[in-house]
Amino acid sequence: MTDSLDNLRNQIDELDQKLQDLLNERATLAHKVAEVKIATDPNPVFYRPEREAQVLRKVKERNQGPLDGETMARFFREVMSACLALEQRMKVAFLGPEGTFTQQAALKHFGHAVESVPLGAIDEVFREVEAGAAHYGVVPVENSTEGVVNHTLDTFMTSELKICGEVELRIHHHLLAGQHTQRDKVTRVYSHQQTLAQCRQWLDAHMPGVERIAVSSNAEAARRLSDEWNAMAIAGEMAEELYGLEAVQRNIEDRPDNTTRFLIIGRQDTPASGKDKTSLMVSGKNRPGLLFEVLAPFRDEGINLTRLESRPSRTANWSYVFFVDCEGHKEDGNLQAVLDKLEAAGNTIKLLGSYPKAVL
Numbered sequence: 001m002t003d004s005l006d007n008l009r010n011q012i013d014e015l016d017q018k019l020q021d022l023l024n025e026r027a028t029l030a031h032k033v034a035e036v037k038i039a040t041d042p043n044p045v046f047y048r049p050e051r052e053a054q055v056l057r058k059v060k061e062r063n064q065g066p067l068d069g070e071t072m073a074r075f076f077r078e079v080m081s082a083c084l085a086l087e088q089r090m091k092v093a094f095l096g097p098e099g100t101f102t103q104q105a106a107l108k109h110f111g112h113a114v115e116s117v118p119l120g121a122i123d124e125v126f127r128e129v130e131a132g133a134a135h136y137g138v139v140p141v142e143n144s145t146e147g148v149v150n151h152t153l154d155t156f157m158t159s160e161l162k163i164c165g166e167v168e169l170r171i172h173h174h175l176l177a178g179q180h181t182q183r184d185k186v187t188r189v190y191s192h193q194q195t196l197a198q199c200r201q202w203l204d205a206h207m208p209g210v211e212r213i214a215v216s217s218n219a220e221a222a223r224r225l226s227d228e229w230n231a232m233a234i235a236g237e238m239a240e241e242l243y244g245l246e247a248v249q250r251n252i253e254d255r256p257d258n259t260t261r262f263l264i265i266g267r268q269d270t271p272a273s274g275k276d277k278t279s280l281m282v283s284g285k286n287r288p289g290l291l292f293e294v295l296a297p298f299r300d301e302g303i304n305l306t307r308l309e310s311r312p313s314r315t316a317n318w319s320y321v322f323f324v325d326c327e328g329h330k331e332d333g334n335l336q337a338v339l340d341k342l343e344a345a346g347n348t349i350k351l352l353g354s355y356p357k358a359v360l
């Protein structure tokens with residue numbers, strides 16, 4: 001015996017009522033949390049990345065379906081975002097303009113109840129957060145096809161900001177045309193240099209004679225189509241929608257698993273969430289075996305490295321700074337031991353932050 005449509009819809013209405021009441025009950029509790037924070041701390045910090053990561057992990061762990069854990073966690077991401085906005089509306093600076101993947105990463109990490117502020121360059125995002133004009137910032141740090149975003153690493157050398165989170169985003173690039181584009185007369189294609197590199201093989205095969213022009217962002221490439229008739233742009237879905245463009249060909253990235261990792265930067269340290277990562281910079285006097293000596297303590301303490309980059313130190317030619325990402329929190333005993341050993345060996349260490357491993 002199947003239920004009638006009316007009966008099923010009545011049951012859904014009843015559940016929606018309960019869900020709505022429960023969500024408001026949750027929001028009231030979050031508001032009370034804010035009151036406690038204000039009462040107990042002269043400089044209250046409302047956004048707590050470690051707590052949010054724990055909430056999202058619990059959602060995934062206890063999920064029974066039929067909705068999958070990722071989907072459920074995304075719902076809760078938005079619920080927390082709205083609850084946090086009742087405590088304080090977050091201002092999040094990102095590498096703009098509107099419609100960039102960095103904006104998409106910011107909204108994936110913070111949910112949609114934040115004010116996202118586009119800025120023109122990576123160091124501007126750092127400065128906005130340093131000056132307190134934004135609570136947090138979001139910058140790209142590495143791409144699985146094209147490697148590290150040097151500018152972000154270099155800016156950490158001179159900044160006191162802390163990394164308080166990471167986000168990964170699958171990156172899909174689309175070939176886009178505007179209203180005025182004469183598709184059979186296209187002589188140039190605009191995009192950010194990283195994007196052109198991530199679509200190099202596709203462009204070689206399908207648009208061999210078309211000039212590739214690197215512009216400051218994919219969104220800027222999309223924007224340009226409004227007043228050009230012989231050009232196309234490569235950009236993501238957000239830019240496509242924002243500028244009212246049409247996809248000529250979707251997913252033209254050379255690698256189907258093309259992913260970019262972004263960092264959340266803020267002014268506070270983040271307590272341990274239980275599953276954390278730590279990023280640090282190590283520099284030492286150039287000598288035979290320096291890198292080996294830097295890495296040995298991690299091996300000795302059984303700490304897994306997730307990334308290692310070297311960059312010119314900018315203090316003297318051919319001297320380098322190592323950027324290390326590892327598993328664990330800086331308060332963990334074994335990581336403390338690593339830091340002590342590195343310092344005892346005469347290296348300079350700058351801790352860039354410990355932060356929860358990406359959940360979404």
Ligand SMILES: C=C(O[C@@H]1C=C(C(=O)O)C=C[C@H]1O)C(=O)O
Pocket residue numbers: 029030033046047048049051052055079080081083084087
């Ligand atoms: C409610 C809190 O404040 C914020 C909102 C959270 C939530 O809605 O669950 C979690 C962490 C904080 O970002 C809290 O710190 O517990």
